Amino acid sequence: QVHLVESGGGLVQPGGSLRLSCAASGSIFSISSMNWYRQAPGKQREWVAGVSSGGSANYADSVKDRFTISRDNAKNTVYLQMSSLKSEDTAVYYCNAYSPSRAYWGQGTQVTVSS
DSSP states (O other): OOOEEEOEEEOOOTTTOOEEOOOOOEEEGGGOOOOEEEEOOTSSEEEEEOOOTTTTTEEEEETTTTTTEEEETTEEEEEEEEESOOOOOOOOEEEEEESSSOOOOOOOOOEEEEE
């Protein structure tokens, strides 16, 4: 079992920055990739960024060059650094971890981009 806890969400003005954190605990040895997803009101949940156990990162086109995902294996934590935020980035952001047997999800953290 893996437990994920997100933090760092909040209200930010357009063009601003925010860093989300996701702390993992439990059977973390089973985790292969870790990802961030988001879900805006009235929309489906969408993948934002992911990082493999080896540190290889990938991004959705909508956030490429603005967001950076990283992982600190010593702290069992994944980060999402978000810059040049836009109103369309407003959503609940969810941390996700994949193991060979299943996917795990955090409870989500709200990010609101508004002036």
